[in-house]
Amino acid sequence: MTDQRLEKALEFANYRSTLANQKEKLKDRCEAQLNYAYNGGIFHINETLISFVDSFHRQGKQSMVMLDSNKTPVDIENLEDFYNQITTRWFESVNEYHRQHTDLANKRKVHKLVD
């Protein structure tokens, strides 16, 4: 391999490492935003939580007790309100994550990744 080609390969490796780390930062930020406090408990919003709440909400349940992230029982007095809040937060966070992720993927230079 010529010096020039090696230099290019190393430059690309540096770009890939920076990109991977920046993507991880976006994921961390999204993860953090998906933590949600409700009625004294803390919930991590994910697909499972949304589906679980939705299934009881569809059955017409108006309130229920749920286990939060620390396995502490929390009384969800208004299931519809809870469902609306977690889905709103989910869409806000994940859509923002998607927007920034796409934005990042289109940048081809290290200095642009951190602009």
Place this chain on the structure above:
Amino acid sequence: MSRGILFYAHNNRHIDYGKIALANSCLIKKHMKNNSVTIVTDEGTVNWLYKAYDKDFVDSKIDNIMVERRRNTYNKKRFYDTRYAKQVETFYNIDRHNSFHYSPYDETLILDVDYMICNNQFDMCWELDYDIQINRDSKDIFSTRKFEEFNRIGEQSINFYWATAVFFRKTKEAEMLFDTVNHVQQNYEYYKLLYHFDAPTFRNDFAFSIAIHLLNGMANNNFVKPLPVPFLQHSHGFDDFIDVDGTKFKFLLEKPNNPGDYLVCQTQDTNIHVMNKFALNRLSDKIIKENS
């Protein structure tokens, strides 16, 4: 119920903790709803702060300044400014066990001054029914870099807890926790032997980890609950903190397998524990300017 944030800031010869506390207070005022800030400090630090900044400005960002006598200590700590520069300096911020009595709030979040607050996630602390919240989990800002020292306090020892951010309500249990931290601090040499770790410097993290273990009945139990953030994000003393643009922080991170080679990284709206205090000192004025 009064709510607020408690900082400890005692300058040493090289690090202006007062300035860092002011910078972080600007960030807190900008991002958090529960943003009353109390700083526990000493006469030298507060005089230096008032000399460098307008008194009205400082008072608009820091609600209470509690001046206590700075204890003389031989507690030395190595402070890195990347791999290429280090200073051994006195670490005076060892009065955290007094928080229960010092705090003017019913519900207090104690933060390290160098844990820069760039979002409002900690506002959730006050909404939870958990009276003591402290984190075990942390994550390096360089995603592939891992430090075992932040998992356990010694290789064969107990779980590590971060005293960087501790939330408590003024309950009997919280008082007991701070009393136990004080007890561990007073008998640190004994606990170093008992818990199999070798750290020449007193560390608040270790004292809290041991106190939690003791109060858990010498087991991994759930006396404390985690803060409402999934982990504390931190950089390393070998990293450089190079620029600030609002809540966008730019770092040069040392590559784990290639010392002296760096990867550029930018965080946005992310709380971050900056370990390179010298770099933080250099950029504190810019943080203040951009966030006040």
